Amino acid sequence: MALIVQKYGGTSMGSVERIEHVASKVAKFRAEGHQVVVVVSAMSGETDRLLKMAKSINPRGSSREFDQIAATGEQVTIGLLALALEKAGVKARSYTGPQVAIRTDTSHMKARIQSIDTERLRADCEAGITPVVAGFQGVSPDGSTATLGRGGSDTTGVALAAALKADECQIYTDVDGVYTTDPRVEPKARRLDKITFEEMLELASLGSKVLQIRSVEFAGKYKVPLRVLSTFVDGPGTLITLDEESSVEDPLISGIAFNRDEAQLTVAGVPDRPGIAAAILGPIGDANIEIDMIVQNVGADGSTDFTFTVNRVDYDRAVEVARHTAQELGAKGVRTATDIVKVSLVGVGMRSHAGIASQMFKALAAEGINIQMISTSEIKISVVISEKYLELAVRTLHKSFGLEAGTT
Numbered sequence: 012m013a014l015i016v017q018k019y020g021g022t023s024m025g026s027v028e029r030i031e032h033v034a035s036k037v038a039k040f041r042a043e044g045h046q047v048v049v050v051v052s053a054m055s056g057e058t059d060r061l062l063k064m065a066k067s068i069n070p071r072g073s074s075r076e077f078d079q080i081a082a083t084g085e086q087v088t089i090g091l092l093a094l095a096l097e098k099a100g101v102k103a104r105s106y107t108g109p110q111v112a113i114r115t116d117t118s119h120m121k122a123r124i125q126s127i128d129t130e131r132l133r134a135d136c137e138a139g140i141t142p143v144v145a146g147f148q149g150v151s152p153d154g155s156t157a158t159l160g161r162g163g164s165d166t167t168g169v170a171l172a173a174a175l176k177a178d179e180c181q182i183y184t185d186v187d188g189v190y191t192t193d194p195r196v197e198p199k200a201r202r203l204d205k206i207t208f209e210e211m212l213e214l215a216s217l218g219s220k221v222l223q224i225r226s227v228e229f230a231g232k233y234k235v236p237l238r239v240l241s242t243f244v245d246g247p248g249t250l251i252t253l254d255e256e257s258s259v260e261d262p263l264i265s266g267i268a269f270n271r272d273e274a275q276l277t278v279a280g281v282p283d284r285p286g287i288a289a290a291i292l293g294p295i296g297d298a299n300i301e302i303d304m305i306v307q308n309v310g311a312d313g314s315t316d317f318t319f320t321v322n323r324v325d326y327d328r329a330v331e332v333a334r335h336t337a338q339e340l341g342a343k344g345v346r347t348a349t350d351i352v353k354v355s356l357v358g359v360g361m362r363s364h365a366g367i368a369s370q371m372f373k374a375l376a377a378e379g380i381n382i383q384m385i386s387t388s389e390i391k392i393s394v395v396i397s398e399k400y401l402e403l404a405v406r407t408l409h410k411s412f413g414l415e416a417g418t419t
């Protein structure tokens with residue numbers, strides 16, 4: 012008999028029929044003798060609807076009130092699921108985050124969990140009752156409801172699994188696992204049986220939106236075995252583990268991620284002298300804009316082109332700041348591009364194998380795809396290319412690294 016935390020996302024809770032389907036899944040696990048603690052999201056679209064309504068009254072209102080409103084989405088679904096479980100013959104009790112006592116810090120709308128009282132949940136499990144806990148929310152030190160940031164129910168699930176020392180945290184969603192790349196771009200993408208936390212973290216931060224990034228960090232830190240599965244199709248899903256023991260058959264690359272949300276700025280013709288990088292990037296940082304990739308090139312005339320990327324949401328502000336700096340430095344000007352994408356290879360196998368970068372660059376070159384920027388980490392290589400080559404680049408790399416269905 013295992014203790015399993017099961018988190019069901021917004022699509023899984025999207026209608027009364029779907030909630031009854033979730034109840035039947037939970038009932039099946041209970042019938043097999045497992046203890047289950049359920050965590051749920053609001054019905055899909057509900058959190059957006061609630062926040063839109065709040066903003067329509069007062070867009071700059073206090074985040075405490077936004078949280079008060081946003082947290083109601085999950086309060087509805089816990090009650091509905093508890094009713095559906097009762098009907099299915101499973102004893103259940105619903106709890107909001109504050110009722111469990113999921114304690115957070117004071118940063119409303121992006122609160123961090125600090126501790127969890129597990130007594131009630133444990134007592135319920137021992138009494139054969141299935142607790143149904145609202146995801147995405149907790150209680151701040153002053154007793155206010157605080158939410159954990161969008162997608163935060165994943166983090167609730169993982170945090171409860173860690174606190175309860177559960178055998179596994181299962182994240183039920185509308186896809187049947189983590190894929191080698193986005194199947195909408197490469198139909199031959201394959202579900203991975205397993206992936207390491209590190210790789211998952213890279214894929215998640217590069218824009219693969221299966222799990223909230225913080226939940227993966229949390230699971231890695233507390234060594235919670237995490238599984239992503241479909242609510243609608245039975246299958247083993249993808250297990251996210253610590254285990255890095257590789258066997259010879261393991262592919263070197265686990266996945267290919269891409270990010271369309273980048274924009275590129277080049278401060279052209281700046282003098283090549285100490286302090287220039289700080290002079291350009293300092294004001295960007297001061298404006299609270301995060302920089303992703305950086306390239307600096309010294310031209311034949313001894314002047315420097317300094318290129319960096321930022322998130323598209325920060326693009327307009329970044330251009331304004333960079334133009335100002337360029338003027339102060341006596342640079343030639345600022346060139347910009349928003350028609351770019353970042354494509355990344357991710358795999359722990361890179362640590363022990365040379366030649367992955369050159370294989371990547373050769374494959375792209377063979378298709379006539381120009382690489383504009385490159386950055387690497389221990390388990391990742393990213394390139395910036397023109398947006399029009401996104402599909403071609405992803406498919407080319409997917410094939411070149413043997414990730415296609417049926418090849419491993």
Ligand code: ASP
Nearest residue numbers: 052058147161162163164
């Ligand atoms: N309902 C929240 C959201 O839409 C939390 C979640 O679903 O994970 O962001």
Ligand code: MG
Nearest residue numbers: 020021162165
């Ligand atoms: Mg989600």
